[in-house]
Amino acid sequence: MFELSAEGKEFVKSELKRYETIESAIIPSLYRVQKENDGWVSDEAIAHLSQLMNIPEARINEVFHFYTMFNKKPVGKYHVQVCCNVACAMAGTREMTDEFLRHFEAEEGEMTRDKKFTFTRVECLGACDKAPMMQINDDYYEDLTTDSAVKLLKDLK
Amino acid sequence: MEIKLLTEHYQDDQYRTLPGYKAKGGYETLSKAFKMKPEEIVNEVKASGLRGRGGAGFPTGMKWSFLPNNGETRYLLCNADEGEPCTFKDRMMMERAPHQLIEGMIISAFAINSPKSYIYIRGEYVYAAKVVKKAIDEAYEAGFLGKNIMGTGFTHDMDIYLGAGAYICGEETGMISSLEGLKGQPKLKPPFPAVQGYLKKPTIVNNVETLAAVKYIIRDGAAAYKKYGSEKSPGTKLFSVAGDVNKPGNYELPLGYKMIDLINNECGGMKNGKKLKAVIPGGTSAPILNAAEVEKATLDYECLAQMGTMLGSGSIVIMDETRCMVDMLKVISHFYHHESCGQCTPCREGTGWLSKLVNGIFEGKAQLKDIDLLCEVANKMKGKTICALSDAAALPVLGIVPKFRDEFEFYIREGYSKIKGKSHGQMHH
Numbered sequence: 001m002f003e004l005s006a007e008g009k010e011f012v013k014s015e016l017k018r019y020e021t022i023e024s025a026i027i028p029s030l031y032r033v034q035k036e037n038d039g040w041v042s043d044e045a046i047a048h049l050s051q052l053m054n055i056p057e058a059r060i061n062e063v064f065h066f067y068t069m070f071n072k073k074p075v076g077k078y079h080v081q082v083c084c085n086v087a088c089a090m091a092g093t094r095e096m097t098d099e100f101l102r103h104f105e106a107e108e109g110e111m112t113r114d115k116k117f118t119f120t121r122v123e124c125l126g127a128c129d130k131a132p133m134m135q136i137n138d139d140y141y142e143d144l145t146t147d148s149a150v151k152l153l154k155d156l157k
Numbered sequence: 158m159e160i161k162l163l164t165e166h167y168q169d170d171q172y173r174t175l176p177g178y179k180a181k182g183g184y185e186t187l188s189k190a191f192k193m194k195p196e197e198i199v200n201e202v203k204a205s206g207l208r209g210r211g212g213a214g215f216p217t218g219m220k221w222s223f224l225p226n227n228g229e230t231r232y233l234l235c236n237a238d239e240g241e242p243c244t245f246k247d248r249m250m251m252e253r254a255p256h257q258l259i260e261g262m263i264i265s266a267f268a269i270n271s272p273k274s275y276i277y278i279r280g281e282y283v284y285a286a287k288v289v290k291k292a293i294d295e296a297y298e299a300g301f302l303g304k305n306i307m308g309t310g311f312t313h314d315m316d317i318y319l320g321a322g323a324y325i326c327g328e329e330t331g332m333i334s335s336l337e338g339l340k341g342q343p344k345l346k347p348p349f350p351a352v353q354g355y356l357k358k359p360t361i362v363n364n365v366e367t368l369a370a371v372k373y374i375i376r377d378g379a380a381a382y383k384k385y386g387s388e389k390s391p392g393t394k395l396f397s398v399a400g401d402v403n404k405p406g407n408y409e410l411p412l413g414y415k416m417i418d419l420i421n422n423e424c425g426g427m428k429n430g431k432k433l434k435a436v437i438p439g440g441t442s443a444p445i446l447n448a449a450e451v452e453k454a455t456l457d458y459e460c461l462a463q464m465g466t467m468l469g470s471g472s473i474v475i476m477d478e479t480r481c482m483v484d485m486l487k488v489i490s491h492f493y494h495h496e497s498c499g500q501c502t503p504c505r506e507g508t509g510w511l512s513k514l515v516n517g518i519f520e521g522k523a524q525l526k527d528i529d530l531l532c533e534v535a536n537k538m539k540g541k542t543i544c545a546l547s548d549a550a551a552l553p554v555l556g557i558v559p560k561f562r563d564e565f566e567f568y569i570r571e572g573y574s575k576i577k578g579k580s581h582g583q584m585h586h
Contacts, residue, residue, distance in 0.1 A: 021338055024318070025338070031321070063340060066498075067280070067321035069321040085243070086242055086399075086437070086441055090401070090476070090480065123324070123492050124240070124241075126239050126240075126245040126279075126282070127245055127248070129245065129399050129405035131399060138283040139283075
């Protein structure tokens with residue numbers, strides 16, 4: 001059974017008081033769960049949050065499923081999100097993603113066998129002057145080339 | 158030539174800290190504002206002609222004056238859910254000059270008599286959110302936020318709220334839904350947020366750049382601010398330039414600046430000496446301009462509207478002669494299909510059909526008559542939904558297809574891109 005850490009529970013409790021409505025705490029709480037649950041949110045984590053927050057599961061699920069940044073299944077240690085919107089696509093990120101998938105024998109959106117990577121194509125991340133770019137977990141990596149990006153990924157421990 | 162008001166100290170690493178900001182005159186404008194009456198500030202903003210810098214271009218002072226005088230708590234929401242593809246001006250401002258935004262917000266909050274504001278930041282901007290939160294904490298510590306600010310009796314609290322990946326939350330009522338802990342679906346207007354917004358209370362939603370500009374309007378006065386730009390589009394504007402130029406980046410320019418000068422001067426011209434083919438001004442929702450139109454375009458609300466497109470968020474994508482327009486439309490249509498919130502049928506179904514029809518060209522399933530069908534679907538999506546996402550999906554189709562129809566016909570007839578050639582083979586996902 002998933003359960004938040006003591007600090008995690010404290011965090012959720014303080015978020016419940018932080019905004020004008022308790023429902024506003026759903027998004028920050030889902031982020032917290034994701035952080036403590038290897039990057040994704042499971043059904044049992046939703047049930048746990050529901051109890052902790054005293055908000056119906058259906059209500060939390062509604063928010064959970066609307067936003068793309070909440071992962072619905074396990075992701076690798078490094079979630080590699082490659083921007084494939086206009087400016088980055090022009091700079092070759094679609095071909096770059098193909099190369100990632102080939103090089104790391106990965107399927108898009110699925111964890112690699114060693115659970116190290118999940119590669120996802122995403123929409124504009126707002127760093128278009130530095131295209132091609134990608135986001136690995138919370139951090140942006142900009143002005144890439146396919147070679148520099150593959151090397152960067154290979155060097156991740 | 159760039160006019161640096163909002164971007165003057167972007168290169169100063171200390172400017173994001175309170176001491177660094179104060180060293181450059183930070184929070185002095187707040188003192189000045191507190192010596193004015195709130196309605197004087199509103200009138201100054203009205204007189205400046207400032208228009209919303211997020212995309213819609215609605216006059217800011219007029220928006221503020223829609224607030225009802227019914228004694229209800231008023232909220233100020235800063236729209237930092239910068240999601241319009243190829244826009245990155247607000248992120249840079251939050252990262253480099255967070256106090257400038259905060260000062261502009263406190264002045265604005267004082268003007269509209271609001272005790273509470275939120276900065277709604279898109280979830281992907283983790284770093285920007287950290288910088289802004291730290292700056293808010295500094296402002297509290299220095300007494301610029303909280304109870305009885307600078308002994309004026311004015312109380313204002315400010316917080317950030319992080320989104321979680323939904324373009325639609327950049328729409329003001331979608332943002333309000335999201336902040337309320339709901340799915341980020343837009344609400345029917347009227348009532349407009351100024352009358353009934355966050356928690357059904359009067360709410361003003363302004364873009365990051367708009368609120369920062371308020372500081373400069375109060376610092377220098379409306380008359381000084383209006384010296385920049387054109388009569389109907391006064392002031393400076395941040396432009397995010399991306400694509401096939403030598404120096405992409407953010408540029409602050411007086412409105413009315415020539416688009417071609419931005420490309421050739423500030424941006425250092427076309428990359429690799431290639432020929433200019435087209436420009437998407439104002440974010441991907443804005444209809445495309447071909448090279449001949451770019452020569453004539455000036456960067457202001459009126460000129461671009463007259464040319465059938467829009468200034469929008471101020472993002473500008475430059476495309477050279479090697480760009481295949483069928484491919485570009487495929488990327489754009491996929492985006493809107495992905496981001497439709499699903500609430501209104503014309504948008505939910507229409508964005509799917511647009512994407513499917515364009516993809517059909519790459520899959521070799523399309524017929525020539527599908528080009529007209531594409532435009533027909535787009536036309537039927539306009540003005541029929543709660544928010545503007547449906548129009549935002551339709552407009553790029555209605556810009557790109559008629560202007561580059563030959564490329565669509567060629568692709569359907571020959572099975573490969575007229576621009577990229579046969580060797581390029583099938584395109585990507």
